[in-house]
Amino acid sequence: MGDIREITGLKEVEGMDASEGPDARTANTDCRAIPVVDLGPLIRGEKDAIAKIAVPWRDACENLGFLCIINHGIDTRLIEDMETQSRRFHDDLSADQKMQVRVTKDQKGFIPSKATILTHSSYHSHTKLDSVECYVVATDFPDDQKEVVKGTQFYGPTPWPPEKELPGFKDSVTRYMRAIESLGLSLLPVWEAALDLSPGYFKTYFEKPYCYLRIAKYPKVDFVQENEFGLGAHADTGFMTFLPPALEPGLQILDKEKNWFWPSVPKGAILVNIGQFLARWTNDRFRATPHRVLPPKNNDRYSFACFVNTSLDAVAECLPSCKPPDSPPKYEAQSYWSFFEWYMKRTYVHYDDFTDSDSKAAETPKSAS
Numbered sequence: 527m528g529d530i531r532e533i534t535g536l537k538e539v540e541g542m543d544a545s546e547g548p549d550a551r552t553a554n555t556d557c558r559a560i561p562v563v564d565l566g567p568l569i570r571g572e573k574d575a576i577a578k579i580a581v582p583w584r585d586a587c588e589n590l591g592f593l594c595i596i597n598h599g600i601d602t603r604l605i606e607d608m609e610t611q612s613r614r615f616h617d618d619l620s621a622d623q624k625m626q627v628r629v630t631k632d633q634k635g636f637i638p639s640k641a642t643i644l645t646h647s648s649y650h651s652h653t654k655l656d657s658v659e660c661y662v663v664a665t666d667f668p669d670d671q672k673e674v675v676k677g678t679q680f681y682g683p684t685p686w687p688p689e690k691e692l693p694g695f696k697d698s699v700t701r702y703m704r705a706i707e708s709l710g711l712s713l714l715p716v717w718e719a720a721l722d723l724s725p726g727y728f729k730t731y732f733e734k735p736y737c738y739l740r741i742a743k744y745p746k747v748d749f750v751q752e753n754e755f756g757l758g759a760h761a762d763t764g765f766m767t768f769l770p771p772a773l774e775p776g777l778q779i780l781d782k783e784k785n786w787f788w789p790s791v792p793k794g795a796i797l798v799n800i801g802q803f804l805a806r807w808t809n810d811r812f813r814a815t816p817h818r819v820l821p822p823k824n825n826d827r828y829s830f831a832c833f834v835n836t837s838l839d840a841v842a843e844c845l846p847s848c849k850p851p852d853s854p855p856k857y858e859a860q861s862y863w864s865f866f867e868w869y870m871k872r873t874y875v876h877y878d879d880f881t882d883s884d885s886k887a888a889e890t891p892k893s894a895s
C-alpha cells in the first residue's frame with residue numbers, strides 16, 4: 527500500500543512542531559481499500575443483477591457502512607464540471623456576493639467557514655469550529671405547493687447567485703444533482719434486496735425525494751492541531767450519500783473497532799455511505815458510519831457530497847426485516863423532516879437565528895454525530 531504520507535500527499539509535512547506537538551495529519555493512521563461494488567450489470571440491465579449486487583452491498587452496509595461504486599454510469603465530465611463549478615463559486619465570488627446567498631432557514635445557501643460544530647458528537651472531543659465553507663443546493667418545490675405557501679421549513683427556495691455573476695453555474699449544478707438523484711433512485715431495488723424487502727418497498731417513500739448537495743471548500747492549512755478539523759466527525763443524516771473522492775486528501779472513516787483510517791478508492795469510483803435516517807429505519811442493521819475531514823496541506827480542497835433522501839414527509843418505522851425478535855425496535859417512527867430538523871438544530875451555530883421551534887425528535891438517536 528506504500529507509505530501513508532505518500533498516499534495522502536503529506537510528504538512535506540515535517541511532522542513536529544516544537545510548541546504544538548505533531549501535525550495531526552501525520553498521525554499513524556493506515557490507508558485501507560474499501561469494498562468496491564460494480565454496478566455494470568445493473569446499468570446494462572442484466573438478468574439477476576439486483577440480486578447479485580445486493581450481496582456485497584448488504585455486507586458493506588452491515589459492516590463498514592461505506593462502499594464505492596464503479597461503472598456507475600455518471601459521466602466523468604459531470605464530475606469534472608462540478609469541480610470547476612465549486613471553484614468558481616468559492617473563489618470567483620467575493621465574500622459579499624457569497625453572503626448575498628447566505629444560508630436560509632431552509633438550510634439552503636452559503637454557510638461560511640467556522641459555522642459548524644458538532645456539539646453532540648460522541649466520536650471525539652471537538653472543540654474548534656470547522657474550517658469548511660460550503661454552499662448548499664437542495665430540492666426546490668413548486669411555488670403553489672401548500673408547504674411552500676405556508677413557509678414550512680426546508681420547503682423554501684435555494685438562493686442562487688445571479689446568473690450574470692456566475693453564468694451557467696445553476697444549470698451545471700442542477701444537471702449534476704439530477705444525475706446523482708436518478709442514480710440513487712435506480713439503486714432502490716438494490717437497497718430493497720439487500721434489506722430482504724419486497725421489490726418496490728421504498729417506492730412510495732421516495733415519491734418526492736429530497737436531495738441536497740454540499741459544495742464544500744476546505745482551505746489549505748500549514749499546521750493542524752489535534753482536534754482541529756475541516757469537518758468534524760459526523761454521520762450523514764439522510765438515506766444515502768454519493769461522494770466522488772476529492773482531489774486533495776482529507777477524508778477519514780471510522781471502522782467498527784473505532785479506528786480512523788484513510789480510504790483508498792479506485793480511480794473513477796464514487797463513495798456511497800449510509801445516513802442516520804436509514805440506519806435508524808434498519809434498527810442499526812445498516813451502519814451510519816462516522817467520518818471526518820482533516821484540512822489539506824498543499825492545496826485547497828473541494829468536495830461535493832450529494833445526499834439522496836426520502837420525501838420530507840416520509841415516516842420511517844423499523845423495517846419488517848430488521849425487527850428484533852424479542853425486544854421492541856430501538857427507535858420510534860419518525861418523519862425525515864423531523865429527524866432533519868432535530869439534527870440541523872444541533873449542528874449549526876447559525877441555526878438559532880432562524881428558529882425558536884420547540885419541535886423535538888421522537889427521541890435522541892443513541893449515536894448521533
Ligand SMILES: O=C(O)CCC(=O)C(=O)O
Nearest residue numbers: 740762772777819829831
Ligand atoms: O469532503 C468530504 O470528503 C466529505 C464531506 C462530508 O462528509 C459531508 O459533506 O457530509
Ligand SMILES: [Fe+2]
Nearest residue numbers: 761762817831
Ligand atoms: Fe459526511
